[in-house]
Amino acid sequence: xxxxxxxxxxxxxxxxxxxxxxxxxxxxxxxxxxxxxxxxxxxxxxxxxxxxxxxxxxxxxxxxxxxxxxxxxxxxxxxxxxxxxxxxxxxxxxxxxxxxxxxxxxxxxxxxxxxxxxxxxxxxxxxxxxxxxxxxxxxxxxxxxxxxxxxxxxxxxxxxxxxxxxxxxxxxxxxxxxxxxxxxxxxxxxxxxxxxxxxxxxxxxxxxxxxxxxxxxxxxxxxxxxxxxxx
Amino acid sequence: xxxxxxxxxxxxxxxxxxxxxxxxxxxxxxxxxxxxxxxxxxxxxxxxxxxxxxxxxxxxxxxxxxxxxxxxxxxxxxxxxxxxxxxxxxxxxxxxxxxxxxxxxxxxxxxxxxxxxxxxxxxxxxxxxxxxxxxxxxxxxxxxxxxxxxxxxxxxxxxxxxxxxxxxxxxxxxxxxxxxxxxxxxxxxxxxxxxxxxxxxxxxxxxxxxxxxxxxxxxxxxxxxxxxxxxxxxxxxx
Numbered sequence: 001x002x003x004x005x006x007x008x009x010x011x012x013x014x015x016x017x018x019x020x021x022x023x024x025x026x027x028x029x030x031x032x033x034x035x036x037x038x039x040x041x042x043x044x045x046x047x048x049x050x051x052x053x054x055x056x057x058x059x060x061x062x063x064x065x066x067x068x069x070x071x072x073x074x075x076x077x078x079x080x081x082x083x084x085x086x087x088x089x090x091x092x093x094x095x096x097x098x099x100x101x102x103x104x105x106x107x108x109x110x111x112x113x114x115x116x117x118x119x120x121x122x123x124x125x126x127x128x129x130x131x132x133x134x135x136x137x138x139x140x141x142x143x144x145x146x147x148x149x150x151x152x153x154x155x156x157x158x159x160x161x162x163x164x165x166x167x168x169x170x171x172x173x174x175x176x177x178x179x180x181x182x183x184x185x186x187x188x189x190x191x192x193x194x195x196x197x198x199x200x201x202x203x204x205x206x207x208x209x210x211x212x213x214x215x216x217x218x219x220x221x222x223x224x225x226x227x228x229x230x231x
Numbered sequence: 232x233x234x235x236x237x238x239x240x241x242x243x244x245x246x247x248x249x250x251x252x253x254x255x256x257x258x259x260x261x262x263x264x265x266x267x268x269x270x271x272x273x274x275x276x277x278x279x280x281x282x283x284x285x286x287x288x289x290x291x292x293x294x295x296x297x298x299x300x301x302x303x304x305x306x307x308x309x310x311x312x313x314x315x316x317x318x319x320x321x322x323x324x325x326x327x328x329x330x331x332x333x334x335x336x337x338x339x340x341x342x343x344x345x346x347x348x349x350x351x352x353x354x355x356x357x358x359x360x361x362x363x364x365x366x367x368x369x370x371x372x373x374x375x376x377x378x379x380x381x382x383x384x385x386x387x388x389x390x391x392x393x394x395x396x397x398x399x400x401x402x403x404x405x406x407x408x409x410x411x412x413x414x415x416x417x418x419x420x421x422x423x424x425x426x427x428x429x430x431x432x433x434x435x436x437x438x439x440x441x442x443x444x445x446x447x448x449x450x451x452x453x454x455x456x457x458x459x460x461x462x463x464x465x466x467x468x469x
Contacts, residue, residue: 014455021449028441097352104344106335111431113401116332117438124442128449135456169345199343206349209259210356217252217360222454223245224367 018132022059025125026052032118040109048099048122054092054175055126061086062133069140079140086137088175090157091164093130094211097123098169130161131215154215162207166200249364253290256357257283263350267342275339276347279330279354285323285407286358292317293365300372310372317369319407321389322396324362325443327355329401362393363450386447394440398432 009016030049037043065082069075100119106112134157142150167173167189178185192200240247261280268274296313300306331351333339340347366389374382399405399421410417424432 014452014458017452018449018456021445021452025445025449028445032438098345098348100331100334100351101344101348103331103334104340104347112332112335113329113431113435116329117435117442119331120328121438121442124446128446128453132453132456135453199345203345203349206263206353210349210353213252213256214356214360217249217256218450218453219457220245220248220252221364221367221450222457224249224364225451225454225458 019063022125022129022132025121025128026056029118029121029125032121036110036114036118040107042107042109044107045102045115045118048096048119051092051096051099052122052126054089055096055129057089057175058086058093059129059133061089062136066136066140069143075144079144083137086133087157087160088178090130090133091161091168092175093126093133094161094207095165095168096126098165099123127214131218134215135219155212158211158215159204159208162204162211163200165207166203170199170203250294253357253361253364256353256360257287260350260353260357263353267346267350271341273341275341276333276350279327279351282323282327282330283354283358285320286327286361288320288407289317289324290361290365292320293368297368297372300375306376314369317365318389318392319410321362321365322393322400323407324358324365325393325439326397326400327358329397330355359446363447366447367451387444390440390444390447391436394436394443397439398435402431402435 029052033045033049036045061082065079065086068078068082100123103112103115103119106115134154137157138150138154141153171188171192173185260283264276264279267276292313296309296317299309334344334347334351366386369389370382370386373385405417
């Protein structure tokens with residue numbers, strides 16, 4: 001029993017390492033905000049902590065799905081539900097990147113460079129939470145349906161989630177709105193899709209490209225390590 | 232001949248792919264700036280292009296060094312010079328992250344804020360990824376020659392010194408080439424500052440170094456996740 005646990009820990013040590021690294025980074029992010037509050041006596045940027053919490057939800061869902069999906073019987077039952085929930089919450093992870101815009105309404109009670117570096121910490125932690133959880137889902141799809149389906153999934157999720165980030169940023173929708181009033185949401189999204197504004201098209205397109213660029217670069221960076229292993 | 236070229240391509244395909252991705256991202260970043268300039272008629276943020284160009288220098292140095300040092304005779308002549316130049320120029324890659332601060336300039340808000348955020352994201356992330364990949368190549372050279380621990384000590388050293396370098400660039404407005412044009416002045420001034428460091432320099436360098444190290448180790452672990460998958464696949468085959 002203990003042996004098996006040990007073997008499985010070693011086998012998954014990088015997954016665990018990433019989990020702990022991201023947890024540590026989140027703690028540092030929260031400390032940075034707390035230090036800012038103590039220094040400036042203003043509650044600005046407290047919202048970032050909430051956004052970071054939301055970014056953890058898809059990560060936890062993907063992690064759970066990944067572990068459960070090893071059993072084929074569970075796969076068919078659990079995966080559809082987790083995937084839908086995951087897809088709903090996924091945009092929260094890259095969403096934190098758009099919080100950089102708060103720099104444009106800068107307040108004078110803390111040095112600017114501190115806010116920049118704090119936002120950089122938050123945005124990268126959120127982005128990485130998203131990337132790793134997308135990778136875990138990519139793996140599940142790859143295993144169950146094959147390689148091409150896996151990449152189609154990644155491209156589809158990038159596009160959809162960029163649209164989701166747009167909905168959150170400009171239309172102020174939340175992930176859970178769709179559970180409360182699905183009909184209204186569906187109607188208003190349909191309206192936007194039928195007659196899209198230039199902002200919607202430009203933002204969604206650039207954000208999708210950006211996300212794919214980062215994902216593909218990190219994916220091949222991972223394979224670079226493999227190339228090294230082969231030589 | 233042709234076949235040898237082909238196997239070489241196949242062997243290094245991910246490295247070439249990363250190169251292509253980063254080039255594409257740079258072109259797109261510049262296109263985004265061009266579009267901004269044509270809409271607003273201003274040249275705000277033009278320095279981003281210069282900064283991105285500077286971020287390419289360490290990448291190119293490490294790319295060539297990585298290839299050339301595969302021949303052992305080259306290693307000892309080339310490595311010290313290349314490593315020195317690389318170290319001087321390396322801080323330019325993560326430096327672009329600090330350019331986010333220009334978002335707060337009211338005079339530069341002549342286009343929708345979200346557009347500037349996206350444009351800066353493209354520039355800053357391209358620069359940062361250029362830095363990460365080039366650091367990885369240098370770490371590989373060191374590891375190949377001197378072993379694993381020295382490779383990681385090198386990463387730690389580069390992280391700290393480049394965070395200091397970014398501080399010098401951002402707050403003291405130094406450039407990489409200042410150290411070549413008047414080294415004595417720079418050294419003296421840096422020594423003076425080091426004896427009585429300001430709170431600003433300590434906090435900035437500390438938080439930035441922690442950030443860069445976190446990012447690098449996470450991406451390194453993420454890379455090994457792909458290896459883990461391969462190993463597991465092999466194990467599960469009957």
